[in-house]
Amino acid sequence: MLDKPPLEGTRVALRALGPDDAEAMFDSIQDPEGRRLTGSHAGFTLEVIRSHCARVAVAEDRLDYVIALRGDPTYRGEVVLRHIDPENRTASFRINLAAWAPRGGGLGSEATVLLLRYGFNVWPSLHRVELEVFDFNPRAIRSYEKVGFVREGLRRDALWWDGAAHGAMMMSMLRPEFEARYGLA
Numbered sequence: 001m002l003d004k005p006p007l008e009g010t011r012v013a014l015r016a017l018g019p020d021d022a023e024a025m026f027d028s029i030q031d032p033e034g035r036r037l038t039g040s041h042a043g044f045t046l047e048v049i050r051s052h053c054a055r056v057a058v059a060e061d062r063l064d065y066v067i068a069l070r071g072d073p074t075y076r077g078e079v080v081l082r083h084i085d086p087e088n089r090t091a092s093f094r095i096n097l098a099a100w101a102p103r104g105g106g107l108g109s110e111a112t113v114l115l116l117r118y119g120f121n122v123w124p125s126l127h128r129v130e131l132e133v134f135d136f137n138p139r140a141i142r143s144y145e146k147v148g149f150v151r152e153g154l155r156r157d158a159l160w161w162d163g164a165a166h167g168a169m170m171m172s173m174l175r176p177e178f179e180a181r182y183g184l185a
């Protein structure tokens, strides 16, 4: 069974997402700004979120973690490594800090490094982690670049939101790039 231990940084504490987090996750996805920033058209019922949390808690092919603070277990968002492709040694990354996290205070960048380090360690063949970010989200782009993700290109007009088309930037980080910056021990 895939081990999903707590992961602690300087300020951030990550814990495996589970059924007990469903209500907080449900509350967090009601935030219109968060939905815009993540391009989430679909709404989800609490029941759907409950079954999602129960399913991913035991999934062997993905890491879903709650972002909290050391000493304060309040749900402040989620960070996920998924879409593992063993043949190509790739995975995709997503993160969403709740509106009450706070955003812009460094939590997201620290959570990103913590989860990537664990992912590269627990999957020794994982070589590339990729993500997509919309061109109207400079805070996320800055956070990803600060952490070490590299811009690859723009999927033109990939998102239709509020009557207009927006580009989606592809970014990635490779294992040697992560290891050179942070080490993997």
Ligand SMILES: CC(C)(COP(=O)(O)OP(=O)(O)OC[C@H]1O[C@@H](n2cnc3c(N)ncnc32)[C@H](O)[C@@H]1OP(=O)(O)O)[C@@H](O)C(=O)NCCC(=O)NCCS
Residues within 6 Å of the ligand: 034, 037, 038, 077, 095, 096, 097, 098, 102, 103, 104, 105, 106, 107, 108, 109, 110, 132, 133, 134, 137, 138, 139, 140, 141, 142, 143, 146
């Ligand atoms: C994206 C996200 C994970 C980043 O985490 P965070 O804790 O807010 O990020 P940080 O505070 O570590 O870094 C943000 C950086 O962007 C900068 N920034 C903030 N607003 C900015 C703007 N409008 N333009 C450019 N840079 C901006 C900050 O100054 C900071 O850079 P610095 O450390 O060099 O000063 C988080 O904001 C979040 O989840 N937002 C809501 C959902 C979302 O956007 N998810 C990502 C979808 S791809």
